[in-house]
Structures are given as structure tokens and as C-alpha cells.
Amino acid sequence: MPSVPSVSPATGQPTPSYFIHTTDAQFVDNAGRSLILRGVNLSGSSKAPAGRQSQTLEGFWEKGEAGSESFVGRPLNLDDGSADVHLARLKGWGFNMLRYVVTWEALEHDGP
Incomplete structure (x- = not known):
């Protein structure tokens, strides 16, 4: 599983833990764990x-x-x-x- 960035590429600041990302058509948290919404x-x-x-x-x-x-x-x-x-x-x-x-x-x- 690809690593989820812990730093925002836009600001260079740490990404808050509550941010949700997408990886391989899945919603993931900052630790890369799949989320069920x-x-x-x-x-x-x-x-x-x-x-x-x-x-x-x-x-x-x-x-x-x-x-x-x-x-x-x-x-x-x-x-x-x-x-x-x-x-x-x-x-x-x-x-x-x-x-x-x-x-x-x-x-x-x-x-x-």
C-alpha cells in the first residue's frame, strides 16, 4: 500500500490526524488504514x-x-x-x- 503523506505538499505543514485522503480508490487515514464511511x-x-x-x-x-x-x-x-x-x-x-x-x-x- 502506498504511503500517505504526513506533510501537506501545498503548505509544507503537518497534515492534521483527522484529514482523509484517497489512495487506490479508497478513503484512508494518515496511517494509510482504509476507512469505512x-x-x-x-x-x-x-x-x-x-x-x-x-x-x-x-x-x-x-x-x-x-x-x-x-x-x-x-x-x-x-x-x-x-x-x-x-x-x-x-x-x-x-x-x-x-x-x-x-x-x-x-x-x-x-x-x-
């Missing part, structure tokens, strides 16, 4: 604005175009501690990967 979708409701039911279509497109809907707090609320509890529960169930469903506005809600 057990993932789950974090939230399908992330594409609906906060406080709005996903099936409510009245005014949906108009509010989206006007920028009057908010996606802050999607997919997890970082302020109330519920994200830590939920993520710890998923880890306890054996999941080691998350597939995020997010909208760009949730990341850059104040603009670039």
Missing part, C-alpha cells in the same frame, strides 16, 4: 426557510426573490446546544460522516 443525511428540511413548513408554497418564490426569508440556523441551531446533543447521538449510533443539505444563503446570509 457510515453516513447519514443531516436534514432534508434545510432547504426550507427557518420557521416555514416545506409544503407551504404561498409566497415562497416571491419571498425568496425578495430575500425576505431566513435560512440562519439551518441545518442545526448552534446557539441552543441542541446541535452538540444531536451530533453526539449520531456518533454513538456509529455514524462517522454527515451529508449536509444546505442553501448558500445559510452560509452567506449577509452577502459575500
